[in-house]
Amino acid sequence: MDNTQFIKGSLTAIVLKLLEDNGRMYGYEMTKAVKEMSGDKVNITEAALYPALHKLVEEDLLETTTEQVAGRMRKYYSLTKKGKKESVIQINSMLEALSSVQLLLNKKLSNG
């Protein structure tokens, strides 16, 4: 029984938003940031995140640079030119979808 919520399909949009706002971030940092910023309500697991990041790199939306920090490896992700365009589209698209479902779940669903 896990009480943290996650909307399936929103992971990619969240990653794109993070990178849009912060320029570059590494995976582990993303999980901590989202956890903290959502007040523990949204939890991105590393097992879901890393495959998603790799897919975005494959699609040429993200690019990486690797650095050695305090003896540990860090793989920074940032948006490509293509990724910058796509992020706007995907974030807006996801926000629209969220609003639509929200409306359905809030209003009286009487069927005319």
Add this chain to the structure above:
Amino acid sequence: MDNTQFIKGSLTAIVLKLLEDNGRMYGYEMTKAVKEMSGDKVNITEAALYPALHKLVEEDLLETTTEQVAGRMRKYYSLTKKGKKESVIQINSMLEALSSVQLLLNKKLSNG
């Protein structure tokens, strides 16, 4: 390329909401109702809906009654006692999750 949006994981909550508001409905009716009420923005496909309905019956959240209407069969679904309790929980839970993701995608995601 399909432009209708669907939030993965929200199907069950939408079904529960429909039945909470309307008492009873049949599958085909649900797909039309959601399509119309969302202004074509949310599209529930029958292929996703029927398995989901069957699962909810299996979990004892829904029960069915079958009627013959104009030569065609109609299988009406309604909430069981357990389903009425669960629907409140699941709808609120989904709304909370939607809000959380919405907040993340809207606010400046600066990482402290």
Add this chain to the structure above:
DNA sequence: GCCTATACCTAATTTTATTAGGTATAGGCA
């Protein structure tokens, strides 16, 4: 010497939706 935090990752499984159909009745229209 052990535990926690940092930091990357994958394999197997499960859940959920998509794609692509099938069956059958009724009614409109050519």
Add this chain to the structure above:
DNA sequence: TGCCTATACCTAATAAAATTAGGTATAGGC
């Protein structure tokens, strides 16, 4: 009569996405 659309149910095979359950390795606190 034959065809098309709407109504109304459904499934099988596949794909997409997340969960479960780990593994590797460094650094620092106790």
